[in-house]
Amino acid sequence: MTMQIIQPHEFVYIKKEVQHLQSAYKSVNDTVTIQTLQGLTRENLGTILTEDNQLQGFIEQFMDRKLSKITADKLLAELKEFVIPFKQPTDNQLVKSFKKVKKLKMPNWAEFDLRDISFLGWNDSGTHRKYIVLYQGEQLIGYSGTLSPTIQQGVCAVCHEFSNVSLFLTTTKFSGDGTYTKKGNYICHDSTRCNHQLSDLSRLLNFIEVIDK
Numbered sequence: 001m002t003m004q005i006i007q008p009h010e011f012v013y014i015k016k017e018v019q020h021l022q023s024a025y026k027s028v029n030d031t032v033t034i035q036t037l038q039g040l041t042r043e044n045l046g047t048i049l050t051e052d053n054q055l056q057g058f059i060e061q062f063m064d065r066k067l068s069k070i071t072a073d074k075l076l077a078e079l080k081e082f083v084i085p086f087k088q089p090t091d092n093q094l095v096k097s098f099k100k101v102k103k104l105k106m107p108n109w110a111e112f113d114l115r116d117i118s119f120l121g122w123n124d125s126g127t128h129r130k131y132i133v134l135y136q137g138e139q140l141i142g143y144s145g146t147l148s149p150t151i152q153q154g155v156c157a158v159c160h161e162f163s164n165v166s167l168f169l170t171t172t173k174f175s176g177d178g179t180y181t182k183k184g185n186y187i188c189h190d191s192t193r194c195n196h197q198l199s200d201l202s203r204l205l206n207f208i209e210v211i212d213k
Contacts, residue, residue: 003053004084009118010048011083013199017041018062018072025065038063055082085114089133089140097133097142104131111192118198121191123147130168132191134204143211145170145184157185158207159197164189170211183211 006014024037042059049055061067061075089097091106098104107122119134130147133140148167156163169184185207188194198204 004082005053005055006048006079006082006084007118007201008083008086008116008195009198009201009204011080011115012196014045014048014079015076016199017044018076021062022067022069022072025067034065053082055079080115083115086112086117086120087135088114089120093140094133094142097140098131098144101144107131116192116195118195118201119191119204121194123189123191125149130191132208134208141208143170143208145211147189151189152186154186156188156194156197157210158187158204159194160200160203161197163193163197168211183213185210 018041021037021041024034028034028037041062045059045062046056049058058075058079062072064071088109094106095104105122105124105126107120112120119132121130121132123130128146128149129144132143135141146169151164151166153162154165155161156165165186166189167184168187169182171180171182187207188197
């Protein structure tokens, strides 16, 4: 049985590094430049693919200047077997995470590969709401807000990639005077795409901190 030791966002980071390296192999002829880039990639990937977890051998396979897309995709598919899947919550856990929502639309689990998920996000187009769920330690935390149906091109506040984004806003009571305030930002309309682009978990946590204040 494969030991699952890579976080989903770490796999996205590895994939981006490999794609960057592949692009250089195709477009750069200078040997010194390639060797410098390979050195940086070794260093970056070495923090995730270590001797301790016995995955360092993948790094040298990515260093082959003849690396084809087919071979790279094959290696990444093998590496994905080591990814820790998002722990699927029960319907009851989700309901408890959104106690104020009377009729919670459940996510369609058939649409998700749990190895791709750093956070669970899904839309309810009928009510123009988005639901975001993540684990903080062992605790499941849920956030909901309005999601504008308008989609535009822009940088997502969660994954920090150029994407199809919509304005997400949460409404919270301000202090004890009964007034309310809206907080949010533009994020990927499609949370699956966002997860595929999220390579730094701190960006997600920073966004959550903003809407949770």
